[in-house]
Amino acid sequence: MTRQPEMQIASRVVYQGRILNLRVDQVRLPNDQETFREVVEHAQAVAVVAVDEDRNIFLVRQYRYPVGKELLELPAGILEAKEEPLSGAQRELAEETGIMAGSWQYLFSIYSTPGFTDEQIHLFLARELHFTGQSLDEDEFIKVTKVPLEQVPEMIRRGEICDAKSIAGLLGAALYI
């Protein structure tokens, strides 16, 4: 039996909040020393690369309070309780951009920053798009932008797209289309 590399000895819940919880765990390392790990618990999330027939993609621009600026990102959001990733991706794309898609493909899943959080984001590719209307949460203020897929690499190089899931999803989608 393989020994767990870092064994939990104790766990203390520091905060239970709206989109995250924080706990601090005492763990035993492979060298038998003890240390502690700070873990931000976060629900699973989804993000969508929606491509139209002219190879445009749809990004959302919104103010991100933790970084103090507006960012250009893939449509994305947190899964609701017991929601399947595909359903969540369809819901978030519709809510944030008003887009419905006839074709959905799972790409891959990413850990946002596994040094301190369990947040995992499932990435999807959406095609055969048609448009209904945005329906945002009360505290969401989001502008939708259409960008030619071929401009994405230059936008990443210039720092205009600088969100990790969006870069991973956009460059990752190019492996599939």
Next chain:
Amino acid sequence: MTRQPEMQIASRVVYQGRILNLRVDQVRLPNDQETFREVVEHAQAVAVVAVDEDRNIFLVRQYRYPVGKELLELPAGILEAKEEPLSGAQRELAEETGIMAGSWQYLFSIYSTPGFTDEQIHLFLARELHFTGQSLDEDEFIKVTKVPLEQVPEMIRRGEICDAKSIAGLLGAALYI
């Protein structure tokens, strides 16, 4: 003067720790309603795409306690106080892999997950590699793996590389080399 989209009204420090702090801020939204934002404060970080003359890249495999598994990632780490990103990248690459590089190029910077943390990771491309020896922190247990760059897309598709900064860095580096 443009009004800040989300204005801080109050701020409460919930936790001050080793690699992160947590605060909960009361904010006023553009529609004048109030809500709160949970913000994980984290130091800036660096990650390195190190490519040798045969187009192999060097990844590190380590157990990530928050996600409960070993992940294959770019060499990376947190900047020390007042450390420049390039110096931090050189230090982390040397410590984690024992690699020194003769050529360094800044790629771009990413926000890990801007919905709840300010963590930003600066990505670098390192070439003209030569090898010294690993010098890990006491609580780091890291194995170095050499992978042909051309295998990276398939490893991402199969979920063998599933860390956001690593996917962004590896696919992003391909825009430069």
